Amino acid sequence: MKLKKFSLRTRIFLAMIMLVLMASILISAVAIYQYKEQSEDYHTARLIRKEQNIKAHIKRFLNGRYNTWEVKTENLPLIFKDEIFNIANIHKLQINLYDLEGNLLISSKAGLQNNIAAQCLNAEILNSIYNTIQLNNLSNNAEHRFVDKHKENGETFQSSYSFITDNKSKAIAIINLPYLEKDDFLTNELQEFLKRIAFAFMLVLLMAIAIAFWLSKFITKSLQTISDKIISTRLEKRNKKIEIDDTSEEISILVNAYNSMIDELEDSAVQLARSEREQAWREMAKQVAHEIKNPLTPMRLTVQNFQRKFDPNDENIHSKLNEYSKTLIQQIDTMSSIASAFSNFAKMPAQQRETLNVVKIVKLALDIFNEDYIVFTSDYDEIIAKFDRTQLIRVVTNLVKNSIQAMPENQTPTIAIHVTTKSDNVVLTIADNGSGVSEENKEKVFEPKFTTKTSGMGLGLAMVKNIVETYKGSITFESVKNKGTTFKVVFPKE
Incomplete structure (x- = not known):
């Protein structure tokens, strides 16, 4: 459905609703995007913090008084035989130690030593560790560090790899920290936020509907006034100007x-x-x-x-x-x-509204005619109306004369005059069986100077029309060529 088919008021109303809807969708999309970005930043920063804390813990233990072993790669399984479990428990993270060639030395996860696939790091990870250098946020020193990120069973895992060094900053082992990204808290926060957004959206939507209804009504009210004025504008009458206050x-x-x-x-x-x-x-x-x-x-x-x-x-x-x-x-x-x-x-007819009996006046107007084929009938003996006596006689005589002159010589003439009432109007009809009016002349019948007779000025019907319309009436006719014509005059009683 095209928007152009709707009214301006409907389009304003729909535009307001769509604006609120699009704003709410945009805010929700931005919130979800922000959640994802925040979640990634949170887990990245959390893994870095845990990694730095665990490495600091390991370094303190290596240099502490509880360690009696020489700090070197082959002694690490003996040094951390029991302590690695305490460290993993304190920091709530699995710890795997590999030698510099990628062979597993010790792990805090029971049974990992029996897993052949986990006992040795693949060449890609080893190359990435040696070739990736990142800045340590604590020491502000560059160090080798690589993070492998992947998904398993719909869950996201990060696995960081970096070096453990001795007192002389010599690398003695590779530490691996597998980290599972758990978003339960952030997801709950997002759901709560989206619920609040939905509630706020419903509230704003209701407000937008009310404002859009009022605004569209306010705007289109002025336009409707202008439209009504334009529609009623006529060249033949005096038109009023538009007066509207407090408009845009x-x-x-x-x-x-x-x-x-x-x-x-x-x-x-x-x-x-x-x-x-x-x-x-x-x-x-x-x-x-x-x-x-x-x-x-x-x-x-x-x-x-x-x-x-x-x-x-x-x-x-x-x-x-x-x-x-x-x-x-x-x-x-x-x-x-x-x-x-x-x-x-x-001469314009003088609007002398005399109270008269139309039936009596029409009979009086017909008395001047001697033709026996003129027949007058009326549904009532008395029809009271306000009309000028002289002008009514002029209307009747002109219409009857017109019918008489329209009679062909080789035909038995008949002219029927009938008076009745309909609602609050008087209805006068003059019907004849004369030659009728041709189709090309029907539009010219009431024009001044138009006549089909050899004599006369063609002013009779024009004058009748002028009189009838002066009294807020109308005159029409129906005619069939060579069969006759019926004129119908209707004017109000009051």
């Missing part, structure tokens, strides 16, 4: 960067809104100019034709004058309707 330097930098971005975003939003308004007014001006030019052309032609053909003595002058006037009046009415349409679209 890194979090403060991030907060300041976000707040700076909000300032820049607001400036960009203002500029964008200004640009969009200017662009909208330019488009609106183009549309108004285009729509006004349409009736002006026939008006101009009518006036010019009237000028050419005007004859005061013509007996049909009155009928011709009436015809010219009728044409001009029709075009003037067209221009008036254009002006009214643009005025209604540009």
Whole structure:
């Protein structure tokens, strides 16, 4: 499992736990290594001390009044016949004496003389003794000394070899001290230390869990606040800046960067809104100019034709004058309707929340239509809501007009208007069996200026959408080409 998949809080928590775990393992490893080093140093130093003490004891005995024999190699078995056992017992160590050629002279271990393998030192050990020189810590003199270290049956043995000298410092024998490294005491000490480490580790682990939980929560709390702010940031609304106290330097930098971005975003939003308004007014001006030019052309032609053909003595002058006037009046009415349409679209609906019966107002809006194929139904006789009376009538009439204009000539038309409630909302549907909306035009239905009709400015549905959304409602539609369209208006009762 990849660490990147975990949250920052989880990663901080795991990092703290791993840090404590690795520290405890490292401390334990160092303790074990230190134990081994200390154990080796202890046994090496202990063997040296015993060897020096035993050699000093032997030298005192050789030069003492109890020795009546001449001090030379061949007399050593006689000199130490009984004393070697006392020395070995005092120093708690086995003692073997060899002559300078490596032949066993005497041993404190009973039966060693009968062991053929132990009666003579091999050539390697003899060469090592003669070729290895070490410093004596007591006399600070260099001396021949060799230590053979090996393991048997899982136990470590050291066997030291050095020379015994007479009064004239002449070597007369080789002394061998076999030494078994017993680590019972140090092992117990190590086990006790590791137990304490384990107890301390558990205590520190619990503390680390608590600290990691608090620390991760403290760090991610600020990041969560910043994350929530970033997610809720919108270009079309005013965004609040982040205000967090007592944060780290890194979090403060991030907060300041976000707040700076909000300032820049607001400036960009203002500029964008200004640009969009200017662009909208330019488009609106183009549309108004285009729509006004349409009736002006026939008006101009009518006036010019009237000028050419005007004859005061013509007996049909009155009928011709009436015809010219009728044409001009029709075009003037067209221009008036254009002006009214643009005025209604540009004018934001006033949010006059009148308490009214939606069923009654919808019926009233449908009274202006004489088409017998318009059918109105309602689940309730009375649905009370707060809405502007005039704006609701405008919504209904525009949607019904849109359905009427969508009816093909070769089809029996049907328009069904239905009013009901759902939760705390009013639901108004207008369904027709007209020509429907093609797939490529569905996204453009509510855009200003969009129309599929040969006449009109395409502002009706855009105005309806504007009104409904002003009252925190929504308008949607479903349409199937050549089968019909159903508009659904939903707005809250309150």
